[in-house]
Amino acid sequence: xxxxxxxSKQNRTCIATIHQPSPDVFSLFDxxxxxxxxxxxxxxxxxxxxxxxxxxxxxxxxxxxxLAEFAxxxxxxxxxPTTSVDDPLTxxxxxxxxxKSSLYVKYKALERLELSAPATNYLRRHATGRMNEIxxxxxxxxxxxxxxxxxxxxxxxxxxxxxxxxxxxFSGEGVLxxxxxxSGVPTxxxxxxxxxxxxIMVYVLMSNNHAIPIICNKMVLYRRExxxxxxxxxxxxxxxxxxxxxxLFVSHTLFVTIIYxxxxxxxxxxxxxxxxxxxxxxxLISFTLSMSLGALTGSQVVSFAIMPNVLILVDIFAGFAxxxxxxxxxxAWMPYFxxxxxxxxxxxxxxxxxxxxxxxxxLINFYFHYPGKNGCFLIVLIYVVAMMMLLYWxxxxxxxxxxWTFKVPEDG
Numbered sequence: 001x002x003x004x005x006x007x008s009k010q011n012r013t014c015i016a017t018i019h020q021p022s023p024d025v026f027s028l029f030d031x032x033x034x035x036x037x038x039x040x041x042x043x044x045x046x047x048x049x050x051x052x053x054x055x056x057x058x059x060x061x062x063x064x065x066x067l068a069e070f071a072x073x074x075x076x077x078x079x080x081p082t083t084s085v086d087d088p089l090t091x092x093x094x095x096x097x098x099x100k101s102s103l104y105v106k107y108k109a110l111e112r113l114e115l116s117a118p119a120t121n122y123l124r125r126h127a128t129g130r131m132n133e134i135x136x137x138x139x140x141x142x143x144x145x146x147x148x149x150x151x152x153x154x155x156x157x158x159x160x161x162x163x164x165x166x167x168x169x170f171s172g173e174g175v176l177x178x179x180x181x182x183s184g185v186p187t188x189x190x191x192x193x194x195x196x197x198x199x200i201m202v203y204v205l206m207s208n209n210h211a212i213p214i215i216c217n218k219m220v221l222y223r224r225e226x227x228x229x230x231x232x233x234x235x236x237x238x239x240x241x242x243x244x245x246x247x248l249f250v251s252h253t254l255f256v257t258i259i260y261x262x263x264x265x266x267x268x269x270x271x272x273x274x275x276x277x278x279x280x281x282x283x284l285i286s287f288t289l290s291m292s293l294g295a296l297t298g299s300q301v302v303s304f305a306i307m308p309n310v311l312i313l314v315d316i317f318a319g320f321a322x323x324x325x326x327x328x329x330x331x332a333w334m335p336y337f338x339x340x341x342x343x344x345x346x347x348x349x350x351x352x353x354x355x356x357x358x359x360x361x362x363l364i365n366f367y368f369h370y371p372g373k374n375g376c377f378l379i380v381l382i383y384v385v386a387m388m389m390l391l392y393w394x395x396x397x398x399x400x401x402x403x404w405t406f407k408v409p410e411d412g
Contacts, residue, residue, distance in 0.1 A: 001028045026068040036075045037091030044103050058097055059083040126229050133235035141243040152247050159255035162203060167262040170196040174265035180358045197347045198320040204279050205311050205340060208287040212303040215294035226397055237392045240291060252283050274350050281380045282343045288387035295394035314338040324367040339383040346376035
């Protein structure tokens, strides 16, 4: 409580609940407000409280050194003034005596002074603006992340381990040389390259379901603060997306950089940046989709049951597990809606576009000849924006079916 008092001296608003304070702790409070039976019977400092109740008008006697217990006995009717041996004063009478006291006159004078300022129309639903809400929420979330650094260490360590496993499996498979075909049949190196790119994409998409417990653990507090208009849904939405970006970017960069150069993919800056960014957008898509499921269902069990099935479905139609030309007519629409397809197509074009005519043949066989890698990048970017909108919709407050709007007649 000493620390809370120091905070209050820094022009901060402090709200605290305390039970059975000791005399030393009670003395730290600047003002005391007492209610009895729903009626205000005192408002002032602790010393003024003792003077008020021990005055001749009320006739109480402080038989204990703990003024908090003295106040509680009066409010609960457990003690009576010395002038009344049997019956304590009623809450209504305590209220009337307080209104007649000099303290109440002083309080009302201050109240009139404060109300003399011109009134302003307060139309904002929340106590502060959006930018301030975002700033406060970011501070809270980054503070929590700093206190629980073990989660960040585990995430980074996991990505490094998977990158090392990928190196063991695909070491040197990034080196491709013409010809890419042997008697019209793809070479083993070409097949290994295709498999490696697919493995990297699938891992990036599958490795972000940890967003489900993150959002589910926050939903109880989020719904409570949202219903109390402490923060707006838009502020939570922005912070939910931003707070995870640093760790997501660092862990993703470590994984992509290690495996990119270790398996000897193109040693050009442009190819590496494209490889990194299109996969990072894929990570954003799966991460935001996981958060949306967690926010919609509010259950980790349900979300973990749905998310892998969604990712398996989009991965199947990425163009590697099932050739796009072999997709049945009933599912012909699915590759166009599979964000994994556009990520994989962008990765394939990024690796094969410098092989000339033979690289074009590979892409044509996969039906990856259109659009180009810039077009794939744009489509994946659109998916990122769409998933962000889905997350915002998921975080919006649920409108109760018992709510309705009253229309006031024009005549009043």
